Amino acid sequence: MTVLDNRALNRAMLGRQLLLDRADLPVEDAVAHLCGLQAQEPQEPFVGLWSRLTAFDPKTLSDLLTRRRVVRTHLMRRTVHLVTADDVLAWRARHEAMLRQRVLGVYRDELKGVNLDELASEARELMADGKPRTAAEIVRELAPGRPGPGPRALGEMVVAALVPMAQAPPRGLWRAKGGVRNVALSSWLGRPVDPPAPDGSDPVGQALVRRYLAAHGPAATADLRAWSGLAGLPGAVAAVRDELVAFRDERGRELLDLPGAPRPDPDTPAPVRFLPAFDNAILGYQDRSRIIDDAHRGLSVAGERVVLVDGRAAATWNITDGTVTVDPLRTFSRTDRAAVADQGRELASFLSGGESDRVRVAASPR
Template sequence: MTVLGLRALGRATLARQWLLDPADVPVPGAVAHLGGIQAQEPQEPFVGLWSRLRAFDPAVLSELLVRRTVVRTHLMRRTVHLVTADDVLAWRARHTAMLRQRTLGPYRRALDGVDLDELAEAARAAMADGEPRTVRELGREVAGRWPGSGLEERAVGEMALALVPAVQQPPRGLWRTGGGARHVLLSAWLGREADPPAPDGSDPVGQALVRRYLAAFGPAAAADLRAWCGLAGLPGAVAALREELVTFRDERGRTLLDLPDAPRPDPDTPAPVRFLPAFDNAILGYDDRRRIIDDAHRGLSVAGERVVLVDGRVAATWRVEDGTVRVTPLGRLPRADRTAVGEQGRALAAFLSDGASERVRVDS
């Protein structure tokens, strides 16, 4: 079985994430191809798409949110993702059990003794009026079902959103627009209920998730797939697809799965400098992230640091200070790389400021 080294895996990821060559595709198609975009920080998806598309206009993404073509919702790994309306309708039921379990983790004691089916029923009733609610507002209203219980509003609200499909209503997530997260029922926002599980016990949604993941992230191991979506119950879907997949091994001996015709560029393919937003799935979408980030820097990807890719690997962090994109290298950058980082940093500064600033500072 062919062994793929870290550099080969990294180039495959960059190609499929459109970080080698920007793509000329409409924004909805980009969001769909990427399997959704990590979006708990509302402005970060705009940078993620700017780094991947040739002529990205942030107003287009804002308009898609207003028109309900894409939505913000808790989905993969119980984190907020920006996904297409079609995908959330198809995928939401497949994620409910995971969302429930991951919400119970931090709130199990606070919800002790609460019938979760009753909680879900109360949440649907509360949200049936179509009025957007914050987590605490929803929790306060639903907790009234158990007067005198002393239930923690935050815990009740978070569990309600795990059990009942909902979306975050704009202006949350619009370009350069503030506003807290306020939630409405998915069915009210999109005009129909999420698709139910297959009645015959098959898992077409799981199989679709496997294919979509490999198209945007492969070659990858089953553990990487789990790390991306948070779902533990996909072995059956993987097994059902094995005949149509190709397999490799990585340097740790793990079996990697892939679509047969997906791009796997030469490991020496040049990789341009790219600026990634906080919590980008190009990093978080794997259990073994060494194809793109050193283990020594793995913590950056979960701490919300924005990173810079140099030759396909995380080599610096970046932030905006007083209109200047400030880059902090994680180690020594050769002069040519510093020049390339500066050029791309100026382009990012212009994007973030509508051309009002191209200031960039690369620290020593």
């Protein structure tokens, strides 16, 4: 079986994630291809798409949100993701059990004795009017007569698990500030969530396997599980296995992939890219060694924004008062420092609407 080293896996990941060459794709198509973008920080998806698309206009993404073509919702790993309307309707039921279990994992003691099916029914009835509500407003309506769970536990269970919700704009719009107001997904999109297959088969799980590999492969089943948060995908993998090709990584893990998917030459040049917090390219894997050194693994869960140099996390970045500040994780060559500075200036201009192109690259590693 062919062994793919980390550099080969890195280039495959960069290609699938649209980070080798910026893609000339419509924004909605890019969101679909990427299987969504993690979005609990509302402005981060704009950076993620700017780094991936040619001539990305942030107003286009805002327009897709207001036209309800893409939505912000709890989905993979119980985190807020920006996904297409079609995908959330197709995928939401497949994630429901995981969403419940993840909320219970945090609030099990508080929710002990609560009839979750009854709570879900009352919450769906409350939200059926299509009115956006904050979690606090939802809790005030549902808490009377239900002693026990605290407001945070009750709100999390309803909003993140029991009722498919979208976060209504202005939350998530370009340069807009707005708290989270939840609206029933079916009301917001005018269509119900797709039900599970009546025959017990798992076409949604099988589609998720294919879609994940198209955006992240080659990958191990542990990577798929880490990305989705779903434990019950072995059956879906088994069902599509004959369609797939297999490799091994340097650790001996089996990696699966779509047969016709691009696997660029490991020597393909990789340009500097600035990634947002919690980017797919990092959180899409259980084994993140294809993009981040073991010494810096903590960055992947700390919400740090990273800079890729030669395809690997080589710095962190932030922006303050229009200035992009880069803190290297290793010593840069003169060529790398210049490339980071050039891309940082472009990012500063994008984030400031052309008012600033200031960048500061620290002289030594952090």
